[in-house]
Amino acid sequence: MSTLFNSKDLASMSSRYRAHFINSLSGFKSANLLGSINQEGISNLAMISSVVHLGANPALIGYITRPQTVRRDSVDNILATEVFTLNHVTPEMLPAAHQTAAKYPADISEFSACGFTEGYVEGFAAPFVQEAEISIGLRWIECVPIRHNGTQLVIGQIDWVKVPEAAINDDGYVAIESLNSVAISGLDGYHQTRRIGRFTYPDLEQDPQVVRSK
Amino acid sequence: MSTLFNSKDLASMSSRYRAHFINSLSGFKSANLLGSINQEGISNLAMISSVVHLGANPALIGYITRPQTVRRDSVDNILATEVFTLNHVTPEMLPAAHQTAAKYPADISEFSACGFTEGYVEGFAAPFVQEAEISIGLRWIECVPIRHNGTQLVIGQIDWVKVPEAAINDDGYVAIESLNSVAISGLDGYHQTRRIGRFTYPDLEQDPQVVRSK
Numbered sequence: 001m002s003t004l005f006n007s008k009d010l011a012s013m014s015s016r017y018r019a020h021f022i023n024s025l026s027g028f029k030s031a032n033l034l035g036s037i038n039q040e041g042i043s044n045l046a047m048i049s050s051v052v053h054l055g056a057n058p059a060l061i062g063y064i065t066r067p068q069t070v071r072r073d074s075v076d077n078i079l080a081t082e083v084f085t086l087n088h089v090t091p092e093m094l095p096a097a098h099q100t101a102a103k104y105p106a107d108i109s110e111f112s113a114c115g116f117t118e119g120y121v122e123g124f125a126a127p128f129v130q131e132a133e134i135s136i137g138l139r140w141i142e143c144v145p146i147r148h149n150g151t152q153l154v155i156g157q158i159d160w161v162k163v164p165e166a167a168i169n170d171d172g173y174v175a176i177e178s179l180n181s182v183a184i185s186g187l188d189g190y191h192q193t194r195r196i197g198r199f200t201y202p203d204l205e206q207d208p209q210v211v212r213s214k
Numbered sequence: 215m216s217t218l219f220n221s222k223d224l225a226s227m228s229s230r231y232r233a234h235f236i237n238s239l240s241g242f243k244s245a246n247l248l249g250s251i252n253q254e255g256i257s258n259l260a261m262i263s264s265v266v267h268l269g270a271n272p273a274l275i276g277y278i279t280r281p282q283t284v285r286r287d288s289v290d291n292i293l294a295t296e297v298f299t300l301n302h303v304t305p306e307m308l309p310a311a312h313q314t315a316a317k318y319p320a321d322i323s324e325f326s327a328c329g330f331t332e333g334y335v336e337g338f339a340a341p342f343v344q345e346a347e348i349s350i351g352l353r354w355i356e357c358v359p360i361r362h363n364g365t366q367l368v369i370g371q372i373d374w375v376k377v378p379e380a381a382i383n384d385d386g387y388v389a390i391e392s393l394n395s396v397a398i399s400g401l402d403g404y405h406q407t408r409r410i411g412r413f414t415y416p417d418l419e420q421d422p423q424v425v426r427s428k
Contacts, residue, residue, distance in 0.1 A: 025300075030242050031242075100416075188412045189409060193399075
């Protein structure tokens with residue numbers, strides 16, 4: 001039995017209830033730890049669920065910041081050093097990855113506070129998470145303001161990728177499900193996945209077929 | 215055994231290989247069918263994996279378009295009617311939902327071509343997908359250009375939500391996993407999910423606890 005909520009129903013929800021409700025509606029989201037560092041060498045690690053693929057050539061990834069009304073160490077670090085990393089969360093990294101979202105003081109690194117290990121790629125200032133199976137190094141190229149709510153779309157270009165060879169298919173598909181990457185729903189729901197199937201490129205001549213893939 | 219790919223390695227990949235590879239890296243993505251209609255009454259349905267939560271108050275959701283170099287019926291329809299819907303994909307809707315991405319002529323509706331049923335909310339022009347468990351009606355408010363690759367972030371404000379009552383928790387969390395919403399990886403990988411857990415709001419006083427939830 002479905003219920004239809006109209007805009008008045010949504011407006012009448014309490015702030016916390018609406019946050020849970022609306023955050024659930026966009027569907028499953030990626031679980032990434034954002035690694036950054038400030039110019040004094042203090043690292044930062046932050047759980048984010050708003051990473052979005054923007055394009056493959058150039059290879060661009062974006063994420064949505066919180067509004068400018070709150071402290072945002074990651075954004076400050078990215079603007080200062082112009083680099084950051086994204087690191088896929090696995091079940092073993094929970095609930096520590098969730099805990100990185102607590103309001104630690106700016107001079108405390110969530111790496112050490114939450115039990116993660118910094119790794120570095122030569123010539124790249126931002127730390128990656130050694131516990132992650134997939135890490136991506138990005139060079140910041142733009143913050144696009146979203147004027148309706150004071151958030152920003154932070155865009156980075158992929159500089160390097162660290163990924164286990166065994167998960168890469170001949171056609172380039174990376175079986176992130178085989179690496180146990182986690183999906184998020186709402187503000188606080190974490191999920192494992194099981195692949196239903198990969199399907200052939202859609203065309204008008206035939207129905208999609210299942211693709212053999214690891 | 216992990217491999218480090220640098221920017222030269224990425225540049226040397228073939229276009230199709232790189233598309234699969236880079237699309238896999240952002241992590242799991244939502245599987246939504248975008249419903250729209252043009253001013254002649256021809257409906258359109260398009261599979262998208264780039265939906266991103268922008269904020270709960272106002273309730274804003276965005277998605278990334280393809281570059282302006284290709285035909286984009288959905289965007290044209292949204293600009294013309296200023297409304298669209300998002301509809302969560304379930305396993306039963308596959309592979310038909312994937313097939314909506316085939317290049318149907320502009321005068322063919324993917325609803326009928328792929329076997330989906332149009333539904334309408336009174337006073338709202340864009341069709342939703344009756345086979346979906348969760349549907350969201352959005353009013354278009356802005357297209358934000360992403361100048362690096364000719365795509366756009368299309369932003370809509372939620373006008374109505376259709377969701378089964380049984381999936382809504384007392385705190386507002388919608389258990390989309392209980393409704394079998396699907397997650398996507400890469401260009402063509404579809405996945406079911408199993409919840410690991412929900413965790414309490416992160417604070418500095420205690421480690422996250424598992425939240426009881428349906």
